[in-house]
Amino acid sequence: MRIALDAMGGDNAPEVTVEGAIWAAREHGVQVLLVGQEELLAPELAKHETAGLELPIVHASQIIGMEDEPAIAAKTKQDSSMIVGMNLVKDGEADAFFSAGNTGGVMAAALFRLARIPGVKRPALTVHYPTVKGHCLVLDAGANTDCKPEWLLQFGVMGSVYAQTALGIEVPRVGIVSNGEEEGKGSTLVKEAYELLKGNQVNFVGNVEGKDIPYALADVVVTDGLTGNVIIKLSEGVTKFLMGVIESEIKSTAVTAIGGALAKPAFRRAKKVLDYAEVGGAPLLGVNGVVLVGHGRSNSKAIKNGIVAAKRAVEAGMLNAITQRLAEVQL
């Protein structure tokens, strides 16, 4: 198993990417191809004891950064770690690619080098969303702001296959985001996609309201990329806001401040439950290769988790499963 890692991707690269790669290689026997600037990666690697681990550096001189315009960067930065990594997958030298860098850049590079699975209308960005039961999968999380009903059906199918093969959920429940739980609620897009989704091609549970997403009413939550992006970012914003309000209220009196100090470990654990950076990787579904992206804030554990998630998706034959299932779907 060879996973190509964007060693330059993420806020804390290459320190945490190299650490995460070593961790994954040691604990999971993965060969991790460290894609990036050799002059930075070699000394970083030398800081660690890596005897017996397979961690070859694949040099790539450029970086697609957070500030880069994805489509332009993917075309002009041919020697970037993202493009070089995708080439490794395309040429069969790596089984999968994982990056915690610019998500749009990864998507553009994947489309540019790997293209879509035949039959896929649009690939989708997915996100693991924290719920009372662990996580659900939200897609599209921002790749396609204007969607067609058929695309949402495909998102449901691809999300189901990923949940089955890589997450081990036997019969994933698929829901669609709407402004009311009853059938008939929603925009024209939602209502038309609802009709397609209930055609028994996925285990469709109907509309899911905003308030129900954290309550795990569905394992796979489909929506257009604008709404999906708002769901992810708003959840981050509300969590941060709420934590801030609680903190300032706790500090406002001496007694509650003492209570807050004693309860601190609980807050730390709660934050962890709700932190995206802990999860690791989520797949770009619909591109013709196993490609996962992680949060820019990924720490070394999240990098390790992302590599392991990529490994699991490869072992589970996710790509073939998606290709087969999509071929059976009636649009």
Added chain:
Amino acid sequence: MRIALDAMGGDNAPEVTVEGAIWAAREHGVQVLLVGQEELLAPELAKHETAGLELPIVHASQIIGMEDEPAIAAKTKQDSSMIVGMNLVKDGEADAFFSAGNTGGVMAAALFRLARIPGVKRPALTVHYPTVKGHCLVLDAGANTDCKPEWLLQFGVMGSVYAQTALGIEVPRVGIVSNGEEEGKGSTLVKEAYELLKGNQVNFVGNVEGKDIPYALADVVVTDGLTGNVIIKLSEGVTKFLMGVIESEIKSTAVTAIGGALAKPAFRRAKKVLDYAEVGGAPLLGVNGVVLVGHGRSNSKAIKNGIVAAKRAVEAGMLNAITQRLAEVQL
């Protein structure tokens, strides 16, 4: 000042509606017309000391409940508290109407009896959304799932006027919900509405991402009704989920449990900051009358606040201001 109150509206009516009405009448000198079933309202009123207060009951035999389909109920339940209340406004017997009942029902009743302000394409549901600076106004919160760019411009204008007249914000900042802060991000609808909004007819601050809504980057946040509804309900869901995670983590060890007990007043205050039911009323903007809706969970204080907010909107001449500003707007 006469405010018609839907005395039958909300989860805890008529107990809290009558209490809220008495409170508003006593503290703010408002005459509150209690619209609803006299046989329930008279004994409820008799429980309180109301000498010197003007709290006439206007009998309405029917109720538009939470389970009612709004458009149908507004047509068939002609003697419901909502329709009777709207008639009072239409006939000039009340200056405004406030209800904590079925929001869709209030909207349907308002459209049915008061119609739109001339020139208004679609009325919008607004919500006061808690932020680090108090509240911002989010609209549309669910009345129009499929929107046109011109409607979003009108939402921005109407929201601005409400923020100016009723909330006292001199130059309200108007933002549009998108999946990125830079101009050019967003769906076709968002991009077209962006162009209209930046035409200097409102104080437009551009795109607002989900994570920024609680951080008060705009006073008036415009969006389509599906996204708006998801924003409101997801925020409720995330808040409840987060509180649940914190609570269960606090209870998981003895020390943190003691800390949690000491910090309890701080949690109570934090919950209050984030509780919609505390705010009172938010206006239906675009209908030809001052109509405000409150949360179904409203307590008597929220009912009082809703009545006071309606009074303020009337005193500030909100309806005329909206009519005038909209007449000037170039679509």
